[in-house]
Amino acid sequence: MNIIVLLKQVPDTETQIKIAPDGKSIVTDDIKWIMNPYDEFGVEEALRIKEKFGGEVTVVGLGPKRVTESIRTALAMGADKGILITDDALEGSDSLAVAKAITAAVKDLDYDLIFTGQRGIDDDMGVVGASVAELLGIPNISLGIKVEISEDQKTVTVNRPVEGQTLVIESSLPALITAQKGLNEPRYASLPGIMKAKRKPLEEKSLADLGLDASEFGTEARKVKILELTPPPERAAGKIIEGETPQEKAAELARLLHEEAKVL
Amino acid sequence: MxxxxxxxxxxxxxxxxxxxxxxxxxxxxxxxxxxxxxxxxxxxxxxxxxxxxxxxxxxxxxxxxxxxxxxxxxxxxxxxxxxxxxxxxxxxxxxxxxxxxxxxxxxxxxxxxxxxxxxxxxxxxxxxxxxxxxxxxxxxxxxxxxxxxxxxxxxxxxxxxxxxxxxxxxxxxxxxxxxxxxxxxxxLKTKVVDVAKDESGKIDLTEADKIVSGGRGMKGPENYEILEKLADLIGGTVGASRSAVDAGWRPHSDQVGQTGKVVSPNLYIACGISGAIQHLAGMSTSKVIVAINKDPDAPIFQKADYGVVADLFDVVPALTEEIKKYL
Known part of the structure; x- marks a missing residue:
């Protein structure tokens, strides 16, 4: 069972987001970059399936050279090889353009399954995985919290939570599955794993290497144009509820929620 | 055109x-x-x-x-x-x-x-x-x-x-x-082979009109009962912070925040949640935010419309009783 994992690098969740002077991007100077947490669940699931059925796990990342670090992390966890799609012309691309570049990089690989996170915690779009599946012409199942491969390795069954229920979806292979929290607990890379990762193959591909036209990528080619980034709207300063005892405070809070906020 | x-x-x-x-x-x-x-x-x-x-x-x-x-x-x-x-x-x-x-x-x-x-x-x-x-x-x-x-x-x-x-x-x-x-x-390469309904009948956090959420201050899974009682009374859903979920007190589906659900209820009551940036990100589009926390310096109070500085184990049951007067 050969598996591809698509990953992106995102600012650590602790990051305070600051808007850059151009008003259209964020200040990246002091950001600590991490592998997108949802992609980590994808790496872990791929490794578990490989441990059960054999095969190879290929990690594909896209972005500047620093993304190498996240690919090495996945290799240290146990993935076999990596591909970094990197090209200055990719900077600022929208989800569809990113999906096109990834599709070009993976379409000729031998794969049965593709994993990626259910969304990147930066743009919060959750579009690239489904778009890659569409462009490859394979089914996709989003928000997997349980993944089971059939004994004959021809189908996969995925549990996906939707509001108030869990759907069990069966799909033919190859398929693309996006990982949701709850799918597994990702392993930490071991020291020998980290040493081994340094010698695992990691190939870099430019847009030209992939046979793609650079003019279809980057900020200028975006179909969704960013007009402006702003900090979140400020909330007006709130009230601290007065009272001698917790009971008094509770009574006053209940009154305010009813009379002032009118939410009860 | x-x-x-x-x-x-x-x-x-x-x-x-x-x-x-x-x-x-x-x-x-x-x-x-x-x-x-x-x-x-x-x-x-x-x-x-x-x-x-x-x-x-x-x-x-x-x-x-x-x-x-x-x-x-x-x-x-x-x-x-x-x-x-x-x-x-x-x-x-x-x-x-x-x-x-x-x-x-x-x-x-x-x-x-x-x-x-x-x-x-x-x-x-x-x-x-x-x-x-x-x-x-x-x-x-x-x-x-x-x-x-x-x-x-x-x-x-x-x-x-x-x-x-x-x-x-x-x-x-x-x-x-x-x-x-x-x-x-x-x-058609995919089919739905089973639908497991959530028997609790609780409304999903992303669609809930009211949310009562508990964090590390809840001290353990058994204490969420007081939040459940309040939520049941006001027709709300119970949520949790990442630390409560990571501690195994609540299921992943209850997590509010950057690596959980982003919610926009009319009323969000945060109990024993300090207000880590990742949590605040997930609930800041709530219309009315209430914070109940012992620590007056907890960052959650910066986002709250109403703050109660007190022990949640005293306030939440009292609040539940008080709210009954208005329903």
């Missing part, structure tokens, strides 16, 4: 979900601003009788694709059908409710149509014939204002619970039309 505002309805078990009324209502507002009409697109099995109801919320026309293979939802069947309808109908705007289903559909459909799409949007306007959209990014740590370029239809999903629903107008009517489409069984 692409024209018309299309909205995609969402059904479950033969009933429209609330998000359907949200997008029909928003579609009406956008169509009025653009000087265009609203078409609601209904996919399902036996939904035609209900389809006309969408007129009351603003639909001028309802396009119904009726087929046993369209209920329950699967990504491939829905994308195949809507793609054909959009190519034939050439709408200017395609609006989908950003539920789990809607976001899943929009992601793949946008690639199928080769158009740009903005996911999980909280604000919509029409300017010079184009949609201008506000969407939170970095889980709400920043907001992006976006528009489209050379991309028709202009496509977006809306965050649940954010858009207001129009007052139903019984005098309105809509033309209900059977959609023409073909669906090839061989193209």
């Amino acid at each position: 692409a024209e018309g505002v299309w909205v995609i309805a969402e059904e479950r078990d033969g009933e429209f979900r609330k998000i359907t009324y949200e997008v029909v209502s928003e579609g009406r507002r956008l169509a009025d601003a653009l000087g265009q009409s609203v078409t609601a697109v209904v996919l399902g099995n036996g939904m035609k009788d209900k389809a006309a109801d969408l007129a009351q919320y603003g639909a001028d026309k309802v396009l119904v694709a009726d087929d046993a293979r369209l209920s329950p939802y699967t990504t491939d069947a829905y994308v195949a059908v809507i793609s054909q309808l959009v190519k034939n109908g050439d709408p200017a705007v395609l609006l989908i409710g950003g539920s789990v289903q809607g976001k899943d559909l929009a992601a793949r459909l946008s690639a199928n149509l080769g158009v740009g799409m903005a996911q999980d949007c909280t604000g919509f306007a029409a300017e010079d014939g184009n949609l201008v959209i506000i969407r939170p990014i970095y889980a709400g740590k920043a907001y992006a204002k976006v528009t489209f370029e050379n991309s028709w239809p202009q496509m977006a999903t809306s965050r649940p619970n954010v858009l207001s629903i129009n007052e139903p107008d019984a005098s309105r009517s809509a033309e209900v039309v059977d959609a023409e489409f073909s669906l090839d069984d061989a193209a």
Whole structure:
């Protein structure tokens, strides 16, 4: 069972987001970059399936050279090889353009399954995985919290939570599955794993290497144009509820929620 | 020339979900601003009788694709059908409710149509014939204002619970039309083999009107009972912070925050939650925020409309009793 994992690098969740002077991007100077947490669940699931059925796990990342670090992390966890799609012309691309570049990089690989996170915690779009599946012409199942491969390795069954229920979806292979929290607990890379990762193959591909036209990528080619980034709207300063005892405070809070906020 | 505002309805078990009324209502507002009409697109099995109801919320026309293979939802069947309808109908705007289903559909459909799409949007306007959209990014740590370029239809999903629903107008009517489409069984690679309903019957956090959320200050899973009691009383849903989920006190599906659910209830009551940036990001679009925490310096108080500095184990049961007076 050969598996591809698509990953992106995102600012650590602790990051305070600051808007850059151009008003259209964020200040990246002091950001600590991490592998997108949802992609980590994808790496872990791929490794578990490989441990059960054999095969190879290929990690594909896209972005500047620093993304190498996240690919090495996945290799240290146990993935076999990596591909970094990197090209200055990719900077600022929208989800569809990113999906096109990834599709070009993976379409000729031998794969049965593709994993990626259910969304990147930066743009919060959750579009690239489904778009890659569409462009490859394979089914996709989003928000997997349980993944089971059939004994004959021809189908996969995925549990996906939707509001108030869990759907069990069966799909033919190859398929693309996006990982949701709850799918597994990702392993930490071991020291020998980290040493081994340094010698695992990691190939870099430019847009030209992939046979793609650079003019279809980057900020200028975006179909969704960013007009402006702003900090979140400020909330007006709130009230601290007065009272001698917790009971008094509770009574006053209940009154305010009813009379002032009118939410009860 | 692409024209018309299309909205995609969402059904479950033969009933429209609330998000359907949200997008029909928003579609009406956008169509009025653009000087265009609203078409609601209904996919399902036996939904035609209900389809006309969408007129009351603003639909001028309802396009119904009726087929046993369209209920329950699967990504491939829905994308195949809507793609054909959009190519034939050439709408200017395609609006989908950003539920789990809607976001899943929009992601793949946008690639199928080769158009740009903005996911999980909280604000919509029409300017010079184009949609201008506000969407939170970095889980709400920043907001992006976006528009489209050379991309028709202009496509977006809306965050649940954010858009207001129009007052139903019984005098309105809509033309209900059977959609023409073909669906090839061989193209359907996925099927729903089981549906496990959440027996608790609790409303999902993303759609809840009221949320009572507990963090590390709850001290253990057994103590969530006091939050459950309060939530039951006010018709709310219990949520949790990441630390409570990571400690195994609550299921993953209860997590509010950057790596959990982003919520927009009318009332969010945070109990024993300090307010880590990742948590604040996930609930800051709540309309009214209440924080109950012993620590007066907890960052959650910076976001709260009402703060109670006290032990939650005293305040929450007392609050539950006090609220009974108003119900």
